[in-house]
Amino acid sequence: MKPDTVLGHALLGSLQQEPRSGYDLRKLFTMTPLNHFSDSPGAIYPALARLRARGWVVVSRPSGSRRRREFRLTPAGRRAWVAWLRRSPSRADVTWNLDGLMVRFAFMGGRLPTSAAVRFLGELARELDAHVRSLRRYLESAAGSMTATGRLALESGIESYEARARWARRARRVLARGRGRT
Amino acid sequence: MKPDTVLGHALLGSLQQEPRSGYDLRKLFTMTPLNHFSDSPGAIYPALARLRARGWVVVSRPSGSRRRREFRLTPAGRRAWVAWLRRSPSRADVTWNLDGLMVRFAFMGGRLPTSAAVRFLGELARELDAHVRSLRRYLESAAGSMTATGRLALESGIESYEARARWARRARRVLARGRGRT
C-alpha cells in the first residue's frame, strides 16, 4: 500500500502514543512548534478519513452526532507507521522535503530502537554532504552570472545544509552513547 | 489584486530579465538548484496562463500551433513583481515559508535598490530572532515530556534558524558596504 502524506503519518504517530480525537490532534498541532502542519479541520478530518479507508485506524463511534470520536491505530496502521519511520532518507527527500525528514526523525523516539535512529542520522549526514557538494559545484560554475543577492541566497542554502549535517553527526554521537540528553 | 504563488512570482522574475517561453522556464528551473520549484509542465503552463489572465504577461503568438511562444512582462506585471519583492518578511513567512522568502531575496538583485535588500535582511533577522525565542521557550517548557529524538529535532530547527539569522546579518553587512562579492 502506498504511503500517505507527511500529515497522515504524523497523525498515525500521534495516535500511536494514545487514542485521540480529531479535535485533540488539531490542538496538538496548534500547540507544538513542529510546524509543517496546519491545524485546519479541512486538512485533518479528511486525512483521518483517508487513514480509516486504508484500514490503518478505527474509530470509537459511528459518525452522525457531533460527539467526540476517538481514533486508534490498527495493527496494519502500526506496521505502516513503522515502515514509514524506517525508510532511508533519499537524496530527493533531502532536496525537496527536509522538514518531512525531520518530522520522521522526531517520531522515532520511543518506538524504534536507538540503532535505527542512529543509522538514519548517518545516512542523512551522507546525503546532506552530497547535496552540499552539488550546490557548491553549481555555485562555482555559475557565480559569475548571478546577481549579488542570488549568490548570497545560494550560500545561505549551502550553509544551512552544512549546519544540518553537523547537527546530524552530533546527534548521532549523542544517541549512540545512549545519553538521552543535550 | 491578490498576489500569486511563489511559483508565479518566480516566473515573473525570470521573465523580467528577458522574455522566455514556457520551455525555457522549465529548463531554467531544472538547472538551477534553487529548488522549491518543480519543472513539471503541469505546473508551469497553468501558472503562465494565470499570469496572463491577470494581465501581468503577454504572449508573442496565439496558441494553437505547437510553435514557441514567448512571454513578456506588462507594466502591471512589473508592478506586481516589485510589490512582491518589497513585502516585509512576516512572522508567518518565517515560520511557514522561509524558502519562499529566500527566493524573494534571490530575485532582488539588480532591480531593487540595495537599500531595499538591506532593509529586508534586517527585518528578516529580527523575525528569525523572535521565532528562535519562541521555539526556545517551548523547548524549555516541554523538554521533559519529549522523546530524545523529538528534542533533538527541535534543537536542530532552532540551530537552523539561528544560522540563518547569522547569515542575514552577515549578508546585510556585505551588501551595505557595497561589495558585490562573498
Place this chain on the structure above:
DNA sequence: GGATACATGTAAGATGTTACATGATTGT
C-alpha cells in the same frame, strides 16, 4: 527519412486552504 531535441499543453487525481455550518457539554 528518421532520430533527437524543441515545444506546448491537457486530464485525472490528490491534497490543502479558507470559510462556513452546526451540534454537544459544561460551568455560572
Place this chain on the structure above:
DNA sequence: ACAATCATGTAACATCTTACATGTATCC
C-alpha cells in the same frame, strides 16, 4: 438561560503531481 468551549464536518476553490498526447524544427 447563556456563554464558552468542545467537537465534527463540508463546500468551494486553488494548486500541484504524474502521466499522457502531440506537433515542429534541425541535423545527419
